[in-house]
Ligand code: AMP
């Protein structure tokens with residue numbers, strides 16, 4: 001079995017980081033379709049009562065196809081995707097990319113610049129070195145990390161007139177921190193353009209709630225459950241949203257434990273090591289792309305700087321879980337906290 005197939009199965013076994021529950025009085029709604037894409041579970045749910053089952057299922061199929069299309073563009077796990085092609089030619093050739101990838105890269109680069117490289121889409125060689133998806137991931141040696149760090153740095157990625165160049169061979173782009181959210185956003189757009197106005201797309205815990213006429217925090221639409229970071233199958237708490245993108249980044253999604261230390265997939269691009277401070281960061285935004293990028297970025301920034309960023313970013317809310325002694329504690333922005341409640345299994 002190829003590494004990627006194995007990793008897909010592994011990911012399917014993961015319990016999602018957030019999940020969404022919507023109450024519905026119509027006996028045939030929601031209509032739900034499950035699939036796998038981008039190495040994780042995908043669920044598309046349609047709640048509109050006005051459209052036929054046939055139309056709803058056709059639209060769910062096209063939303064799933066849309067997510068797979070984004071995956072084919074953005075994955076760095078083969079060298080035939082657009083990102084894979086750029087990576088393959090690193091240090092040698094510049095590659096003309098589609099305007100879609102161009103704008104996704106520009107969005108991602110804005111996060112790289114504004115965070116001074118705490119968010120950095122050139123972490124690809126580091127991510128491959130840690131190889132969290134392999135059967136037996138191992139900590140790279142200090143020497144390996146120091147060598148690889150020479151190939152990491154968004155300033156060595158140039159995009160001019162839709163032409164991308166990675167300055168050194170060995171460099172690579174990894175859109176793992178933003179592509180799922182972007183795919184969710186595109187799937188919601190597809191649904192909307194096909195007349196579906198009450199839908200939820202859940203791609204491995206990157207959620208898009210597309211509910212016409214509702215606000216980001218609307219207690220009448222969806223309950224978002226945040227997975228308990230340390231108790232499998234349990235939830236840490238829940239809050240309510242309307243039209244929004246929601247994403248959680250956590251140290252429990254891809255990790256291994258070595259000599260009692262947890263090594264996970266969100267890396268500090270300056271040190272090459274997994275970031276230690278938060279246990280999880282959940283972000284709610286008006287769109288799923290920003291929610292995805294920001295949840296990773298805030299996880300990297302940690303509790304204090306992450307909260308600071310949340311406070312000064314309009315239209316974005318967040319809930320951060322961190323270790324306090326032997327138990328978990330949380331903090332967040334006022335709007336999310338006002339609808340947040342813990343579950344009876346809390347610790
Ligand atoms: P997420 O699950 O959205 O938080 O994204 C985590 C993924 O983003 C990892 O599996 C890596 O592919 C990538 N990644 C890890 N660290 C960083 C970072 N500091 N900046 C940008 N992407 C990262």
Ligand code: MG
Nearest residue numbers: 177292293296
């Ligand atoms: Mg992310």
